[in-house]
Amino acid sequence: MTMPDPKTMTWRTSSYSGDNGDCVEVARAEDTVYLRDTKNRAGDHLTIPCSAWRALLTELD
Template sequence: MSTAELAGARWITSSYSGGNGNCVEVAVGVERIGVRDTKDRAGGALIVSVLQWRSFIAAVKSAHYEL
């Protein structure tokens, strides 16, 4: 999958990021979610389905992953 699937999507960073450039950005598309590094925006993105993203967020919220 490519970032072309997210053409026109708005990339956002967390309000918790300090603005120091050490963040990830997320773009929400119709069927896909993109995640990329703010230090290398041209370096590509991880593209996942909405279902995969929801499963990941649920696991993080349930403390399944130690972050």
């Protein structure tokens, strides 16, 4: 599978981010979720399966 270009992906701020500027942005492509730091958009990002992302969000609720 070819990874999409992060520059062309649709990113949004996670609803779990706080109001203190410590934000995480998420983007989804096929069965993968991409995570990055809002303050360092050009930096590295995490790539995890959608199933793992759903499990994490379930634990946070």
